[in-house]
Amino acid sequence: MHRHPIASIDELDLTLPGCVATLGVFDGLHLGHQTILDRVLAAARRRGLPSVCITFGVHPKAVLLGEAPGQIHSLEHRLELLEQAGLDHAIVVDFSKDFARLEPEAFVERLLVRQLGVRELVIGHDTAIGRHRRGDAQFLADAGQRFGFTTVAVGEVTVDGLPTSSTAVRRAIATGDLVSARRMLGRPVSLAGIVVNGDGRGASIGVPTANLAVEGEAFPPLGVYAVTVDGPGLHGAPAVMNYGLRPTFHQAADHAVFEVHVLDRDDLQLNGQPMVVALHSFLRREQRFDGPDQLVAQIRQDAQRARELLAPGAQA
Template sequence: MKLFKINPTAKSLEQGSVLSIGNFDGVHLGHQALLKFLLQKSMQLGLASVVVIFEPHPKELFLGHQSPKRIYNLREKIIQLKRLGVDYVFCIDFTPSFAKTHPEQFIQNTLVQRLYARFILVGHDFHFGKDRLGNQHLLQKMGQAHGFELGIFDMYELLGQRISSTGVRDLLVKQDVKNISFCLGRHYSIIGRVIYGQKLARLWGIPTANIAVNPLKLTLSGVFCVNIKICGQEQDYQGVANIGYRPTVDGKKLFLEVHLFNFSGSLYGQFIEVSFLNKLRNEQKFANIEELRKQIEEDIVCAKHYFSQTN
């Protein structure tokens, strides 16, 4: 278990906390609405806010390769929670041993004694603990004994559409960039460390920043107009990106390759955030490297035209 203090000015947990528990995969508009309520309660009570998450996702433990792929990895999730104003993230190692924890034990040892809960906010269908025996009724009962209040957050809908992590995953499979942005309340993005690639594009005068993408992550595929932010810097860059397996060069691993417009310098070892704005085409295999080079140049022209029309 690890406690991340993501707000340097956060109050000490020993003074008490307001907290919510869940997976928060995608940190979509439904999560944001819940967290907005939690943060309002935090200000009202003058207590620190805590989000309790599990790593790995419980379904990854129980279902293995049959489990749904993730929208965000742990780093991306914590960054989005920080941007929303959460004070702490408490990450629980979801091991086979922890999965056998009785819900009463989890409430007393973790929520009360470790996190000093004074207010707990959960979804309307929240279950937890061994065999999913823990629920809102147990929380209500133990809250009376341990001095914390319980809040229940109803299912979130926007324009008649339920917003859920499952829905976002379905949209990622469909490559529906517009509606992914609608459900997230922002553009879908990938955050990762730039690593060394084959440097083919650099030989053509089109240098790219390369990020290896975890195969457990569900993501987009193809060529996109993107915005790029170098973590720790204020300036954004426009660019074009390919995410896929690079079939023309016999790629075997999933990579994100990004060409930044109007940028010079080295990004190796740095973290960047790539936000996907508009899809240009699907990834494809070309007959030879020269055809690939010509298509990349066409992609750059198309991307610059897109930005000229949207700016």
Template sequence: MKVIKDLKFFLKERRPVVLAVGFFDGLHRGHRKVINKTVAEAKRLGGIAWVLTFDQHPMKILRPVSAPLLLTSNLHKVRLLENMDVDGCLLMPFTRQLAGLEPEAFVKLLSATIPTLSSIFVGENWRFGRRERGDSGMLIRLARRFYIKVTVVKSVLKAGRIVSSTRIREKVASGNLSKAGQMLGRPFSILGNVIRGRAVGRMLGFPTANMETYNEVLPPTGVYAVRVLVGREMINGVANIGVSPTFPGAKKRKTIIEVHLLDVKGNYYGRELEVFFVRKLRDEKRFKSVKALKEQIEKDVRKARAMLR
């Protein structure tokens, strides 16, 4: 799957282009419905299916203090799209200039830079253009001028309510990962690269991979039984989300994810891990001694092993 950032890539394309357009945070069931229909239409036309999304949430530019933590980083979103049979992802830079485009100008931009644009698929709540003036009805009318077909895909419902990234973020933040997974259509996970930490886990006899995250919403602090995808191998593990309160300086540390992989050894620095949270084992707490912490970790590992069999 190709990943590009410039619309001019399409200027020499001769095949029909079918676009799924949206921010698609989390690639939840509603997003997948839009993208699957995009892929099906591209195959019907003998064309190519592309996803047009943005490199940052629009609120990061328009109202930074109100910008939400995300379900998926750009890297994670791309990895998920790689399994959806799309030909490529246009990761469009979201700038103040783009935010200031009137809806008419945005559609004209797409038409001018993607000459063979045949169809656009969007969710029914998608909005675009300056001050979000454009809705699906306006998109249909504007695209018609350029002989572009627009398909508005109905939202997916769960328990009578629309599946949305906002609802899923709320479930993750409150620790209801089961409900989050139901709306995502997959277990909730976080993808990141392994970075060097303080080597505290190694000192305790339980070496951990410290994950670099990218502004994602995290489950509540605590210890979790997890499954970790490393390359193509799924490995059981135990993860801690928190600040390691037993050790000095906890108040100054930012919340991180530390993952202990069960029954494997190796250097994972720089490797890409996807951590699937299975179940919470306990809250994070400050122990009176390092010895007491180590004894509790041993119990956590035994409990995780039994749970992940």
């Protein structure tokens, strides 16, 4: 997937003779978003045209209101998911007050029509673009008639009778409801980050861990989780993750850390490498032990439980 970061539509280095496009934040890439992308990809195949997603580096609410909901995924993680979906191009707008003042007519004519040659535009039912969000679904449908492209508005997607939304996914993750989050995402909740140097205490007690630096992602409650890991040399590898303050060794810790113990792999050299952790099950709350022996015994129990939950055919 080709990435095109821009601060204004005049900066775009991409000109297409035609495409099928969509636009939105796509935070979390939940089932509603996936339905839109499926329509984009199907239309692109049918028309023999490239697929394009116009998205935003920061949530527009952060610029317009001065605050925005916490992200489910960082921009990099979101772009990786869009690439995995099969899109050809992602235009990443550095949303600003100047961009917010752009009239929807200019957005359509200068970006969608003149540069991208859009033939079909697939949007969510609540999509709105341009100054004061005037460019709603009806505006885009009317613009399509004027400029010769088809506008398809995808209806709301529900799970268990409730609307699927980024807000609902964030709430489920924050409260530790991994089951509801997974139903809305169509996949396990995941965190992406970079492995950084730790204090080596895990290795010293026979349980080596990878410390994961995570930014711009929705965090679950503190605790121990059964997870799978993807990274260099790791593809769905079973693991146990502790997200917490490590009270056995750090009684006055001021921030929580992510520590991942990949099961049955003591040969890994992961520092500086990217890692994606998929959360399958909550195992227990973090607790303080009287010493390393008790901690190691509990970790062994956690590892065995994780193996059972992550085994093929198990209901995690």
